[in-house]
Amino acid sequence: MQARLAATDLACRRGERLLFRGLSFDCQPGSALHIAGANGIGKSSLIRILAGLLRPFAGEVESEGAMGLVDDRLALDANLPLGKALGFYEKLDGCCDPGRSAHLLQLEALMDVPVRYLSTGQKKRAALARLLNRGCPIWLLDEPLNGLDAQATASVEALVAQHCAGGGIAVVASHQEIALPGARTIDLAEYAA
């Protein structure tokens, strides 16, 4: 899996506040990065900068390989049953093994449930299934453990580990502990402006 994600001397401003500055890293295939820090420090802002959804105040991002973002916005049709909502994107993404993500994320029993009725943790698992189905090498995960129980947390940690073992890159913003073997942790407080 060819992938690279590098940030050079990034700074982020939201409104009138400079949140962080001087942030650099270089993720090679197989690497995981945990972005840690308190509420409001700028973790989601950093993820959005990496995804190209927010312009950095300074610095630049270089990437090689497709990116998949999972955050608190669920990009699935709320009115469709989960199976159909995922199926729409499986066709677009050319996913050839949709059963794998449903199985790994314990979603099989929920396929007939309209997306809007899913619980917080079930919605998060559905978003992760969509990410898995895309097969993209760079994962940007913003608080992926929010709403997950212990079993689902362990599943997500295992999925990230497998993704990196296969040469993928994962950047995980989380104020919670997350077990990511071999991951580098960046505490955004150390870059606070």
Ligand SMILES: Nc1ncnc2c1ncn2[C@@H]1O[C@H](COP(=O)(O)OP(=O)(O)OP(=O)(O)O)[C@@H](O)[C@H]1O
């Ligand atoms: N559009 C905006 N305009 C001005 N300020 C903003 C905007 N969006 C976010 N902020 C502020 O930027 C700061 C960082 O927000 P961000 O969501 O990146 O933090 P976070 O570390 O992800 O927090 P949390 O752990 O609560 O998710 C916060 O103080 C927030 O209020």
